[in-house]
Amino acid sequence: MTPNETRFRVRYAETDQMGVVYYSNYLVWMEIGRVEWCKQQGCSYREMEGEDGILLAVAECQCRYLAPARFDDEIVVKTWVEQANPRLVTFAYDLQLAASNRKLASGFTRHLILDREFRRTRLPKKYFPMFGLGS
Amino acid sequence: MTPNETRFRVRYAETDQMGVVYYSNYLVWMEIGRVEWCKQQGCSYREMEGEDGILLAVAECQCRYLAPARFDDEIVVKTWVEQANPRLVTFAYDLQLAASNRKLASGFTRHLILDREFRRTRLPKKYFPMFGLGS
Amino acid sequence: MTPNETRFRVRYAETDQMGVVYYSNYLVWMEIGRVEWCKQQGCSYREMEGEDGILLAVAECQCRYLAPARFDDEIVVKTWVEQANPRLVTFAYDLQLAASNRKLASGFTRHLILDREFRRTRLPKKYFPMFGLGS
Amino acid sequence: MTPNETRFRVRYAETDQMGVVYYSNYLVWMEIGRVEWCKQQGCSYREMEGEDGILLAVAECQCRYLAPARFDDEIVVKTWVEQANPRLVTFAYDLQLAASNRKLASGFTRHLILDREFRRTRLPKKYFPMFGLGS
Numbered sequence: 001m002t003p004n005e006t007r008f009r010v011r012y013a014e015t016d017q018m019g020v021v022y023y024s025n026y027l028v029w030m031e032i033g034r035v036e037w038c039k040q041q042g043c044s045y046r047e048m049e050g051e052d053g054i055l056l057a058v059a060e061c062q063c064r065y066l067a068p069a070r071f072d073d074e075i076v077v078k079t080w081v082e083q084a085n086p087r088l089v090t091f092a093y094d095l096q097l098a099a100s101n102r103k104l105a106s107g108f109t110r111h112l113i114l115d116r117e118f119r120r121t122r123l124p125k126k127y128f129p130m131f132g133l134g135s
Numbered sequence: 136m137t138p139n140e141t142r143f144r145v146r147y148a149e150t151d152q153m154g155v156v157y158y159s160n161y162l163v164w165m166e167i168g169r170v171e172w173c174k175q176q177g178c179s180y181r182e183m184e185g186e187d188g189i190l191l192a193v194a195e196c197q198c199r200y201l202a203p204a205r206f207d208d209e210i211v212v213k214t215w216v217e218q219a220n221p222r223l224v225t226f227a228y229d230l231q232l233a234a235s236n237r238k239l240a241s242g243f244t245r246h247l248i249l250d251r252e253f254r255r256t257r258l259p260k261k262y263f264p265m266f267g268l269g270s
Numbered sequence: 271m272t273p274n275e276t277r278f279r280v281r282y283a284e285t286d287q288m289g290v291v292y293y294s295n296y297l298v299w300m301e302i303g304r305v306e307w308c309k310q311q312g313c314s315y316r317e318m319e320g321e322d323g324i325l326l327a328v329a330e331c332q333c334r335y336l337a338p339a340r341f342d343d344e345i346v347v348k349t350w351v352e353q354a355n356p357r358l359v360t361f362a363y364d365l366q367l368a369a370s371n372r373k374l375a376s377g378f379t380r381h382l383i384l385d386r387e388f389r390r391t392r393l394p395k396k397y398f399p400m401f402g403l404g405s
Numbered sequence: 406m407t408p409n410e411t412r413f414r415v416r417y418a419e420t421d422q423m424g425v426v427y428y429s430n431y432l433v434w435m436e437i438g439r440v441e442w443c444k445q446q447g448c449s450y451r452e453m454e455g456e457d458g459i460l461l462a463v464a465e466c467q468c469r470y471l472a473p474a475r476f477d478d479e480i481v482v483k484t485w486v487e488q489a490n491p492r493l494v495t496f497a498y499d500l501q502l503a504a505s506n507r508k509l510a511s512g513f514t515r516h517l518i519l520d521r522e523f524r525r526t527r528l529p530k531k532y533f534p535m536f537g538l539g540s
Contacts, residue, residue, distance in 0.1 A: 008278070009305075011298060011301065011302060012151055012152070012157070012301050012305065012315075013151065013157050013159060013298045013301060015151050015152035016147060016148065016150050016151065016152070017147070017150035017151070017152065017153075017154045017155075017206055018152075018454075018460060018462070019152045020152075022147070022148050023432060023463040023466060023514075024148060024429040024430070024432035024433050024436075025429070027428060027429035027432065028281060028283045028429050031281065031282050031283060031429075032281060035279075035282065035342065044342070045282075045342070046341055046342045049423075055423060057423070057470075057473075058428040058470055059469065059470055060467070060468065060469045060470065061428060061466075061467070061468050061470075062465070062466070062467040062468075063465065063466050063467075064464065064465045065462075065463055065464055065465065065466075068462075068523065070316075071152060071316055072305065072314070072315070072316045109428075118473065143413070144440075146433060146436065146437060147436050147440065147450075148433045148436060153319075153325060153327070158297060158328040158331060158379075159294040159295070159297035159298050159301075160294070162293060162294035162297065163294050163416060163418045166294075166416065166417050166418060167416060170414075170417065170477065179477070180417075180477070181476055181477045184288075190288060192288070192335075192338075193293040193335055194334065194335055195332075195333065195334045195335065196293060196331075196332070196333050196335075197330070197331070197332040197333075198330065198331050198332075199329065199330045200327075200328055200329055200330065200331075203327075203388065206451055207440065207449070207450070207451045244293075253338065282421060282422070282427070283421065283427050283429060285421050285422035286417055286418065286420050286421065286422070287417070287420035287421070287422065287423075287424045287425075287476060288422075289422045290422075292417070292418050294418060341422060
Protein backbone atom coordinates (compact mmCIF):
# COMPACT_ATOMS: atom_id res chain seq x y z
CA MET A 1 0.00 0.00 0.00
CA THR A 2 1.31 3.46 -0.84
CA PRO A 3 1.17 5.92 2.03
CA ASN A 4 -1.57 8.47 2.04
CA GLU A 5 -0.36 12.06 1.61
CA THR A 6 -2.27 14.90 3.19
CA ARG A 7 -1.39 18.58 3.05
CA PHE A 8 -2.35 21.57 5.16
CA ARG A 9 -0.82 24.79 6.47
CA VAL A 10 0.41 25.50 9.97
CA ARG A 11 -2.07 27.61 11.91
CA TYR A 12 -1.00 30.57 14.02
CA ALA A 13 -2.75 28.90 16.96
CA GLU A 14 -0.37 25.96 16.62
CA THR A 15 2.75 28.01 17.29
CA ASP A 16 4.10 28.74 20.75
CA GLN A 17 6.34 31.45 22.18
CA MET A 18 9.43 29.62 20.89
CA GLY A 19 8.18 30.75 17.45
CA VAL A 20 7.63 27.21 16.20
CA VAL A 21 4.85 24.64 16.35
CA TYR A 22 4.09 23.32 19.84
CA TYR A 23 4.96 19.65 20.08
CA SER A 24 1.56 18.18 20.88
CA ASN A 25 0.14 19.48 17.59
CA TYR A 26 2.07 16.85 15.67
CA LEU A 27 -0.26 14.29 17.24
CA VAL A 28 -3.25 16.21 15.91
CA TRP A 29 -1.60 16.17 12.48
CA MET A 30 -1.10 12.41 12.73
CA GLU A 31 -4.84 12.14 13.38
CA ILE A 32 -5.52 14.12 10.19
CA GLY A 33 -3.24 11.69 8.38
CA ARG A 34 -5.03 8.57 9.57
CA VAL A 35 -8.49 9.98 8.88
CA GLU A 36 -7.41 10.73 5.31
CA TRP A 37 -5.72 7.31 5.03
CA CYS A 38 -9.08 5.72 5.88
CA LYS A 39 -10.81 7.78 3.20
CA GLN A 40 -8.21 6.72 0.65
CA GLN A 41 -9.14 3.10 1.48
CA GLY A 42 -12.75 3.94 0.69
CA CYS A 43 -13.79 4.03 4.31
CA SER A 44 -14.98 6.84 6.52
CA TYR A 45 -13.63 6.91 10.04
CA ARG A 46 -16.73 8.89 10.96
CA GLU A 47 -18.94 6.02 9.81
CA MET A 48 -16.76 3.37 11.39
CA GLU A 49 -17.32 5.12 14.69
CA GLY A 50 -20.86 6.39 14.20
CA GLU A 51 -22.47 3.39 12.50
CA ASP A 52 -20.43 0.37 13.49
CA GLY A 53 -19.53 1.66 16.95
CA ILE A 54 -15.87 0.81 16.37
CA LEU A 55 -13.37 3.07 18.12
CA LEU A 56 -9.66 3.18 17.37
CA ALA A 57 -8.50 4.20 20.84
CA VAL A 58 -4.89 5.32 21.07
CA ALA A 59 -2.87 2.98 23.30
CA GLU A 60 0.55 4.41 22.55
CA CYS A 61 2.15 7.19 20.58
CA GLN A 62 5.69 8.12 19.81
CA CYS A 63 7.13 11.06 17.88
CA ARG A 64 10.67 12.12 16.99
CA TYR A 65 11.10 15.78 16.15
CA LEU A 66 13.82 16.54 13.63
CA ALA A 67 13.23 20.13 12.56
CA PRO A 68 10.77 22.81 13.64
CA ALA A 69 7.65 23.73 11.68
CA ARG A 70 6.65 27.37 11.47
CA PHE A 71 3.48 29.37 10.95
CA ASP A 72 2.05 29.10 7.43
CA ASP A 73 4.45 26.31 6.39
CA GLU A 74 2.76 23.76 4.18
CA ILE A 75 3.03 20.36 5.84
CA VAL A 76 2.79 16.94 4.18
CA VAL A 77 1.79 14.02 6.39
CA LYS A 78 2.51 10.57 4.98
CA THR A 79 0.49 7.87 6.69
CA TRP A 80 0.56 4.10 6.40
CA VAL A 81 -0.38 1.03 8.40
CA GLU A 82 2.72 -0.53 9.83
CA GLN A 83 1.11 -3.49 11.52
CA ALA A 84 -2.43 -4.74 11.96
CA ASN A 85 -4.34 -7.60 13.46
CA PRO A 86 -8.06 -7.71 14.27
CA ARG A 87 -7.45 -6.24 17.74
CA LEU A 88 -4.58 -3.81 17.28
CA VAL A 89 -3.55 -1.42 14.50
CA THR A 90 -0.34 0.57 14.24
CA PHE A 91 -0.16 3.62 11.99
CA ALA A 92 3.17 5.20 11.10
CA TYR A 93 3.77 8.74 9.90
CA ASP A 94 6.36 10.93 8.25
CA LEU A 95 5.89 14.68 8.38
CA GLN A 96 7.66 16.91 5.88
CA LEU A 97 7.81 20.47 4.69
CA ALA A 98 6.03 20.57 1.32
CA ALA A 99 8.39 23.23 -0.06
CA SER A 100 11.66 21.37 0.50
CA ASN A 101 10.68 17.81 1.41
CA ARG A 102 12.66 18.37 4.59
CA LYS A 103 11.64 15.79 7.14
CA LEU A 104 10.18 17.39 10.26
CA ALA A 105 9.15 14.42 12.33
CA SER A 106 8.26 10.77 12.28
CA GLY A 107 6.27 8.63 14.64
CA PHE A 108 3.60 6.05 15.19
CA THR A 109 0.30 5.57 16.99
CA ARG A 110 -0.93 2.19 18.21
CA HIS A 111 -4.68 1.69 18.49
CA LEU A 112 -6.88 -0.79 20.31
CA ILE A 113 -10.14 -1.73 18.65
CA LEU A 114 -12.89 -0.89 21.16
CA ASP A 115 -16.68 -1.00 21.11
CA ARG A 116 -18.87 1.86 22.29
CA GLU A 117 -18.55 0.73 25.89
CA PHE A 118 -14.73 0.90 25.61
CA ARG A 119 -14.35 -2.90 25.72
CA ARG A 120 -11.77 -4.53 23.52
CA THR A 121 -13.31 -6.10 20.47
CA ARG A 122 -12.34 -7.41 17.04
CA LEU A 123 -12.36 -5.32 13.92
CA PRO A 124 -15.46 -6.26 11.83
CA LYS A 125 -14.54 -8.36 8.80
CA LYS A 126 -15.61 -5.69 6.35
CA TYR A 127 -12.62 -3.63 7.47
CA PHE A 128 -10.11 -6.46 7.04
CA PRO A 129 -9.12 -5.66 3.44
CA MET A 130 -8.31 -2.03 4.12
CA PHE A 131 -5.91 -3.06 6.86
CA GLY A 132 -4.41 -5.78 4.69
CA LEU A 133 -5.86 -8.56 6.83
CA GLY A 134 -6.82 -11.91 5.30
CA SER A 135 -10.20 -13.33 6.14
CA MET B 136 -24.29 36.28 44.39
CA THR B 137 -20.57 36.86 44.70
CA PRO B 138 -18.58 35.90 41.64
CA ASN B 139 -16.67 32.66 41.69
CA GLU B 140 -12.90 33.10 41.58
CA THR B 141 -10.75 30.43 39.99
CA ARG B 142 -6.99 30.49 39.63
CA PHE B 143 -4.55 28.65 37.36
CA ARG B 144 -1.29 29.28 35.54
CA VAL B 145 -0.81 29.96 31.84
CA ARG B 146 0.46 26.88 30.03
CA TYR B 147 3.29 27.03 27.50
CA ALA B 148 0.92 25.40 25.01
CA GLU B 149 -1.40 28.40 25.33
CA THR B 150 1.17 30.90 24.05
CA ASP B 151 1.72 31.68 20.38
CA GLN B 152 4.62 33.11 18.41
CA MET B 153 3.66 36.64 19.47
CA GLY B 154 4.94 35.54 22.90
CA VAL B 155 1.56 35.92 24.58
CA VAL B 156 -1.54 33.79 25.05
CA TYR B 157 -3.43 32.98 21.86
CA TYR B 158 -6.84 34.63 21.89
CA SER B 159 -9.08 31.56 21.69
CA ASN B 160 -7.70 30.24 24.98
CA TYR B 161 -9.59 32.91 26.90
CA LEU B 162 -12.76 31.05 25.92
CA VAL B 163 -11.35 27.87 27.43
CA TRP B 164 -10.59 29.83 30.59
CA MET B 165 -14.18 31.14 30.68
CA GLU B 166 -15.31 27.50 30.56
CA ILE B 167 -13.10 26.74 33.58
CA GLY B 168 -14.73 29.67 35.33
CA ARG B 169 -18.29 28.53 34.71
CA VAL B 170 -17.56 24.91 35.70
CA GLU B 171 -16.15 26.17 39.00
CA TRP B 172 -19.05 28.59 39.42
CA CYS B 173 -21.43 25.61 39.18
CA LYS B 174 -19.44 23.75 41.84
CA GLN B 175 -19.59 26.76 44.12
CA GLN B 176 -23.39 26.58 43.81
CA GLY B 177 -23.22 22.99 44.99
CA CYS B 178 -23.85 21.58 41.53
CA SER B 179 -21.67 19.59 39.20
CA TYR B 180 -21.76 20.50 35.55
CA ARG B 181 -20.62 16.95 34.84
CA GLU B 182 -23.71 15.57 36.58
CA MET B 183 -26.02 18.12 35.00
CA GLU B 184 -24.88 16.84 31.62
CA GLY B 185 -24.34 13.17 32.46
CA GLU B 186 -27.35 12.46 34.64
CA ASP B 187 -29.98 15.01 33.71
CA GLY B 188 -29.01 15.25 30.06
CA ILE B 189 -28.96 19.04 30.23
CA LEU B 190 -26.49 20.77 27.94
CA LEU B 191 -25.50 24.42 28.19
CA ALA B 192 -24.72 24.96 24.51
CA VAL B 193 -22.92 28.19 23.70
CA ALA B 194 -25.05 30.43 21.49
CA GLU B 195 -22.84 33.49 21.62
CA CYS B 196 -19.57 34.64 23.07
CA GLN B 197 -17.81 37.95 23.27
CA CYS B 198 -14.43 38.88 24.67
CA ARG B 199 -12.53 42.19 24.98
CA TYR B 200 -8.79 41.85 25.36
CA LEU B 201 -7.15 44.59 27.42
CA ALA B 202 -3.66 43.31 28.18
CA PRO B 203 -1.71 40.22 27.16
CA ALA B 204 -1.24 37.18 29.40
CA ARG B 205 2.12 35.41 29.36
CA PHE B 206 3.47 31.95 30.06
CA ASP B 207 3.36 31.00 33.75
CA ASP B 208 1.30 34.06 34.75
CA GLU B 209 -1.24 33.21 37.41
CA ILE B 210 -4.70 34.08 36.11
CA VAL B 211 -7.84 34.78 38.12
CA VAL B 212 -11.17 34.24 36.40
CA LYS B 213 -14.17 35.85 38.06
CA THR B 214 -17.44 34.31 36.90
CA TRP B 215 -21.03 35.26 37.60
CA VAL B 216 -24.47 34.83 36.06
CA GLU B 217 -25.52 38.04 34.41
CA GLN B 218 -28.94 36.96 33.27
CA ALA B 219 -30.94 33.77 33.42
CA ASN B 220 -34.31 32.39 32.50
CA PRO B 221 -35.31 28.74 32.18
CA ARG B 222 -34.23 28.64 28.52
CA LEU B 223 -31.19 30.91 28.36
CA VAL B 224 -28.32 31.67 30.71
CA THR B 225 -25.67 34.37 30.34
CA PHE B 226 -22.38 34.09 32.21
CA ALA B 227 -20.04 37.07 32.50
CA TYR B 228 -16.33 36.98 33.22
CA ASP B 229 -13.46 39.16 34.29
CA LEU B 230 -9.93 37.86 33.82
CA GLN B 231 -7.07 39.34 35.83
CA LEU B 232 -3.44 38.80 36.61
CA ALA B 233 -3.27 37.41 40.15
CA ALA B 234 -0.01 39.23 40.92
CA SER B 235 -1.21 42.76 40.15
CA ASN B 236 -5.00 42.51 39.75
CA ARG B 237 -4.43 43.97 36.30
CA LYS B 238 -7.49 43.29 34.17
CA LEU B 239 -6.64 41.21 31.12
CA ALA B 240 -10.01 40.66 29.54
CA SER B 241 -13.73 40.61 30.09
CA GLY B 242 -16.52 38.93 28.24
CA PHE B 243 -19.65 36.85 28.31
CA THR B 244 -21.06 33.58 27.02
CA ARG B 245 -24.74 33.02 26.34
CA HIS B 246 -26.05 29.46 26.60
CA LEU B 247 -29.15 27.70 25.36
CA ILE B 248 -30.54 24.92 27.52
CA LEU B 249 -30.63 21.81 25.32
CA ASP B 250 -31.53 18.16 25.87
CA ARG B 251 -29.36 15.27 24.70
CA GLU B 252 -30.87 15.48 21.21
CA PHE B 253 -29.89 19.15 20.98
CA ARG B 254 -33.49 20.35 21.22
CA ARG B 255 -34.23 23.46 23.23
CA THR B 256 -35.68 22.64 26.59
CA ARG B 257 -36.29 24.23 29.99
CA LEU B 258 -33.86 24.05 32.85
CA PRO B 259 -35.15 21.49 35.41
CA LYS B 260 -36.59 23.15 38.50
CA LYS B 261 -33.91 21.79 40.78
CA TYR B 262 -31.43 24.11 39.07
CA PHE B 263 -33.59 27.23 39.47
CA PRO B 264 -32.12 28.38 42.80
CA MET B 265 -28.53 28.28 41.64
CA PHE B 266 -29.38 30.56 38.73
CA GLY B 267 -31.42 32.85 40.97
CA LEU B 268 -34.70 31.83 39.34
CA GLY B 269 -37.92 31.80 41.37
CA SER B 270 -40.12 28.74 41.11
CA MET C 271 -14.07 43.39 -2.19
CA THR C 272 -15.42 39.87 -2.42
CA PRO C 273 -14.97 37.81 0.73
CA ASN C 274 -12.22 35.26 0.82
CA GLU C 275 -13.45 31.67 0.99
CA THR C 276 -11.35 29.05 2.72
CA ARG C 277 -12.22 25.39 3.19
CA PHE C 278 -11.02 22.68 5.55
CA ARG C 279 -12.39 19.70 7.44
CA VAL C 280 -13.23 19.47 11.11
CA ARG C 281 -10.55 17.61 13.05
CA TYR C 282 -11.37 14.97 15.62
CA ALA C 283 -9.32 17.01 18.11
CA GLU C 284 -11.74 19.90 17.64
CA THR C 285 -14.77 17.98 18.91
CA ASP C 286 -15.73 17.71 22.57
CA GLN C 287 -17.79 15.25 24.56
CA MET C 288 -21.01 16.90 23.37
CA GLY C 289 -20.12 15.32 20.02
CA VAL C 290 -19.73 18.65 18.26
CA VAL C 291 -16.97 21.21 17.75
CA TYR C 292 -15.85 22.97 20.93
CA TYR C 293 -16.73 26.65 20.77
CA SER C 294 -13.26 28.18 21.01
CA ASN C 295 -12.19 26.45 17.79
CA TYR C 296 -14.34 28.81 15.74
CA LEU C 297 -11.87 31.55 16.70
CA VAL C 298 -9.03 29.44 15.33
CA TRP C 299 -11.04 29.02 12.13
CA MET C 300 -11.52 32.79 11.90
CA GLU C 301 -7.73 33.12 12.11
CA ILE C 302 -7.39 30.72 9.18
CA GLY C 303 -9.86 32.90 7.30
CA ARG C 304 -7.98 36.15 7.86
CA VAL C 305 -4.60 34.62 7.00
CA GLU C 306 -6.05 33.41 3.71
CA TRP C 307 -7.77 36.77 3.15
CA CYS C 308 -4.36 38.46 3.42
CA LYS C 309 -2.91 36.02 0.87
CA GLN C 310 -5.76 36.75 -1.50
CA GLN C 311 -4.77 40.44 -1.28
CA GLY C 312 -1.27 39.47 -2.33
CA CYS C 313 0.16 39.87 1.14
CA SER C 314 1.57 37.37 3.57
CA TYR C 315 0.61 37.77 7.20
CA ARG C 316 3.81 35.92 8.04
CA GLU C 317 5.87 38.58 6.28
CA MET C 318 3.85 41.44 7.71
CA GLU C 319 4.76 40.16 11.15
CA GLY C 320 8.25 38.81 10.45
CA GLU C 321 9.65 41.55 8.21
CA ASP C 322 7.69 44.67 9.01
CA GLY C 323 7.17 43.89 12.67
CA ILE C 324 3.47 44.66 12.38
CA LEU C 325 1.18 42.69 14.68
CA LEU C 326 -2.59 42.51 14.34
CA ALA C 327 -3.36 41.96 18.02
CA VAL C 328 -6.92 40.92 18.78
CA ALA C 329 -8.71 43.54 20.87
CA GLU C 330 -12.18 42.05 20.70
CA CYS C 331 -13.97 39.05 19.29
CA GLN C 332 -17.56 38.05 19.03
CA CYS C 333 -19.18 34.90 17.69
CA ARG C 334 -22.80 33.74 17.33
CA TYR C 335 -23.27 30.00 17.04
CA LEU C 336 -26.25 28.93 14.94
CA ALA C 337 -25.74 25.23 14.30
CA PRO C 338 -23.17 22.69 15.47
CA ALA C 339 -20.25 21.50 13.33
CA ARG C 340 -19.25 17.84 13.51
CA PHE C 341 -16.14 15.77 12.93
CA ASP C 342 -15.10 15.57 9.27
CA ASP C 343 -17.62 18.20 8.12
CA GLU C 344 -16.18 20.43 5.44
CA ILE C 345 -16.32 24.02 6.63
CA VAL C 346 -16.27 27.19 4.53
CA VAL C 347 -15.07 30.37 6.19
CA LYS C 348 -15.95 33.61 4.40
CA THR C 349 -13.78 36.50 5.53
CA TRP C 350 -13.90 40.19 4.73
CA VAL C 351 -12.78 43.50 6.19
CA GLU C 352 -15.73 45.26 7.72
CA GLN C 353 -13.97 48.40 8.81
CA ALA C 354 -10.41 49.67 8.72
CA ASN C 355 -8.36 52.68 9.60
CA PRO C 356 -4.59 52.88 10.00
CA ARG C 357 -4.81 51.90 13.68
CA LEU C 358 -7.69 49.44 13.85
CA VAL C 359 -8.99 46.73 11.54
CA THR C 360 -12.21 44.74 11.90
CA PHE C 361 -12.60 41.41 10.11
CA ALA C 362 -16.01 39.76 9.79
CA TYR C 363 -16.70 36.08 9.15
CA ASP C 364 -19.43 33.72 8.09
CA LEU C 365 -18.92 30.02 8.68
CA GLN C 366 -20.94 27.48 6.70
CA LEU C 367 -21.18 23.79 6.02
CA ALA C 368 -19.78 23.22 2.54
CA ALA C 369 -22.24 20.42 1.79
CA SER C 370 -25.45 22.36 2.43
CA ASN C 371 -24.39 26.01 2.75
CA ARG C 372 -26.02 25.88 6.15
CA LYS C 373 -24.76 28.78 8.22
CA LEU C 374 -22.98 27.60 11.34
CA ALA C 375 -21.75 30.81 12.87
CA SER C 376 -20.88 34.43 12.25
CA GLY C 377 -18.68 36.84 14.07
CA PHE C 378 -15.98 39.45 13.98
CA THR C 379 -12.52 40.16 15.34
CA ARG C 380 -11.18 43.67 15.94
CA HIS C 381 -7.43 44.17 15.77
CA LEU C 382 -5.08 46.86 16.99
CA ILE C 383 -2.00 47.55 14.89
CA LEU C 384 1.00 47.03 17.17
CA ASP C 385 4.75 47.10 16.72
CA ARG C 386 7.09 44.41 18.04
CA GLU C 387 7.14 46.03 21.48
CA PHE C 388 3.33 45.85 21.61
CA ARG C 389 2.95 49.61 21.26
CA ARG C 390 0.11 50.96 19.14
CA THR C 391 1.30 52.08 15.77
CA ARG C 392 -0.03 52.93 12.31
CA LEU C 393 -0.31 50.45 9.52
CA PRO C 394 2.54 51.07 7.02
CA LYS C 395 1.31 52.74 3.83
CA LYS C 396 2.13 49.77 1.66
CA TYR C 397 -0.73 47.90 3.36
CA PHE C 398 -3.29 50.66 2.81
CA PRO C 399 -4.66 49.39 -0.52
CA MET C 400 -5.36 45.88 0.73
CA PHE C 401 -7.47 47.29 3.55
CA GLY C 402 -9.21 49.71 1.20
CA LEU C 403 -7.56 52.75 2.78
CA GLY C 404 -6.78 55.84 0.72
CA SER C 405 -3.32 57.33 0.99
CA MET D 406 15.09 13.19 43.84
CA THR D 407 11.41 12.68 44.61
CA PRO D 408 9.11 13.26 41.67
CA ASN D 409 7.19 16.49 41.50
CA GLU D 410 3.43 16.08 41.86
CA THR D 411 1.10 18.52 40.15
CA ARG D 412 -2.68 18.45 40.20
CA PHE D 413 -5.36 19.96 37.99
CA ARG D 414 -8.79 19.12 36.62
CA VAL D 415 -9.66 17.97 33.12
CA ARG D 416 -11.14 20.79 31.06
CA TYR D 417 -14.22 20.31 28.90
CA ALA D 418 -12.14 21.58 25.98
CA GLU D 419 -9.78 18.64 26.45
CA THR D 420 -12.44 16.01 25.79
CA ASP D 421 -13.38 14.74 22.34
CA GLN D 422 -16.45 13.09 20.90
CA MET D 423 -15.37 9.72 22.30
CA GLY D 424 -16.29 11.28 25.67
CA VAL D 425 -12.74 11.11 27.01
CA VAL D 426 -9.63 13.26 26.88
CA TYR D 427 -8.10 13.62 23.41
CA TYR D 428 -4.69 11.97 23.30
CA SER D 429 -2.51 14.97 22.46
CA ASN D 430 -3.55 16.72 25.67
CA TYR D 431 -1.44 14.31 27.72
CA LEU D 432 1.60 16.00 26.16
CA VAL D 433 0.33 19.37 27.37
CA TRP D 434 -0.07 17.85 30.83
CA MET D 435 3.51 16.56 30.71
CA GLU D 436 4.60 20.13 29.99
CA ILE D 437 2.72 21.31 33.10
CA GLY D 438 4.56 18.62 35.03
CA ARG D 439 8.02 19.65 33.89
CA VAL D 440 7.37 23.36 34.46
CA GLU D 441 6.32 22.58 38.02
CA TRP D 442 9.29 20.21 38.45
CA CYS D 443 11.59 23.11 37.56
CA LYS D 444 9.88 25.34 40.14
CA GLN D 445 10.30 22.65 42.79
CA GLN D 446 14.06 22.75 42.05
CA GLY D 447 13.98 26.47 42.73
CA CYS D 448 14.22 27.41 39.09
CA SER D 449 11.79 29.09 36.76
CA TYR D 450 11.50 27.69 33.27
CA ARG D 451 10.27 31.12 32.23
CA GLU D 452 13.52 32.71 33.42
CA MET D 453 15.68 29.95 31.95
CA GLU D 454 14.17 30.77 28.59
CA GLY D 455 13.69 34.52 28.97
CA GLU D 456 16.93 35.51 30.71
CA ASP D 457 19.45 32.82 29.86
CA GLY D 458 18.10 32.12 26.39
CA ILE D 459 18.11 28.38 27.08
CA LEU D 460 15.41 26.37 25.31
CA LEU D 461 14.48 22.80 26.16
CA ALA D 462 13.31 21.78 22.69
CA VAL D 463 11.45 18.48 22.50
CA ALA D 464 13.36 15.95 20.40
CA GLU D 465 11.20 12.94 21.18
CA CYS D 466 8.09 12.02 23.11
CA GLN D 467 6.40 8.80 23.93
CA CYS D 468 3.17 8.08 25.79
CA ARG D 469 1.35 4.87 26.76
CA TYR D 470 -2.33 5.26 27.49
CA LEU D 471 -3.73 2.84 30.06
CA ALA D 472 -7.13 4.23 31.00
CA PRO D 473 -9.19 7.18 29.79
CA ALA D 474 -9.46 10.48 31.64
CA ARG D 475 -12.80 12.26 31.71
CA PHE D 476 -14.10 15.78 32.09
CA ASP D 477 -13.59 17.22 35.58
CA ASP D 478 -11.41 14.31 36.77
CA GLU D 479 -8.62 15.48 39.01
CA ILE D 480 -5.31 14.43 37.48
CA VAL D 481 -1.97 13.99 39.21
CA VAL D 482 1.15 14.27 37.08
CA LYS D 483 4.34 12.86 38.61
CA THR D 484 7.45 14.21 36.93
CA TRP D 485 11.10 13.34 37.35
CA VAL D 486 14.36 13.54 35.41
CA GLU D 487 15.25 10.13 34.09
CA GLN D 488 18.53 11.02 32.47
CA ALA D 489 20.51 14.19 31.97
CA ASN D 490 23.77 15.40 30.52
CA PRO D 491 24.69 18.98 29.61
CA ARG D 492 23.22 18.59 26.11
CA LEU D 493 20.21 16.33 26.58
CA VAL D 494 17.60 15.93 29.31
CA THR D 495 14.94 13.22 29.59
CA PHE D 496 11.87 13.78 31.75
CA ALA D 497 9.59 10.89 32.69
CA TYR D 498 5.97 11.09 33.77
CA ASP D 499 3.24 9.09 35.42
CA LEU D 500 -0.31 10.34 35.16
CA GLN D 501 -2.93 9.17 37.64
CA LEU D 502 -6.49 9.82 38.73
CA ALA D 503 -6.28 11.67 42.03
CA ALA D 504 -9.41 9.99 43.40
CA SER D 505 -8.29 6.38 42.97
CA ASN D 506 -4.57 6.55 42.16
CA ARG D 507 -5.48 4.65 39.01
CA LYS D 508 -2.67 5.02 36.50
CA LEU D 509 -3.86 6.68 33.30
CA ALA D 510 -0.68 6.99 31.30
CA SER D 511 3.07 7.10 31.45
CA GLY D 512 5.66 8.50 29.10
CA PHE D 513 8.76 10.53 28.56
CA THR D 514 9.99 13.59 26.70
CA ARG D 515 13.59 14.04 25.57
CA HIS D 516 14.89 17.56 25.19
CA LEU D 517 17.82 19.14 23.42
CA ILE D 518 19.43 22.17 25.01
CA LEU D 519 19.25 24.96 22.42
CA ASP D 520 20.17 28.62 22.38
CA ARG D 521 17.88 31.37 21.06
CA GLU D 522 19.00 30.68 17.50
CA PHE D 523 18.02 27.02 17.87
CA ARG D 524 21.64 25.82 17.89
CA ARG D 525 22.62 23.01 20.19
CA THR D 526 24.41 24.26 23.24
CA ARG D 527 25.39 23.14 26.74
CA LEU D 528 23.28 23.71 29.80
CA PRO D 529 24.82 26.61 31.82
CA LYS D 530 26.60 25.35 34.94
CA LYS D 531 24.17 27.04 37.29
CA TYR D 532 21.53 24.53 36.18
CA PHE D 533 23.75 21.47 36.77
CA PRO D 534 22.65 20.81 40.36
CA MET D 535 18.94 20.76 39.58
CA PHE D 536 19.51 18.09 36.93
CA GLY D 537 21.80 16.12 39.24
CA LEU D 538 24.88 16.89 37.13
CA GLY D 539 28.32 17.17 38.76
CA SER D 540 30.48 20.14 37.84
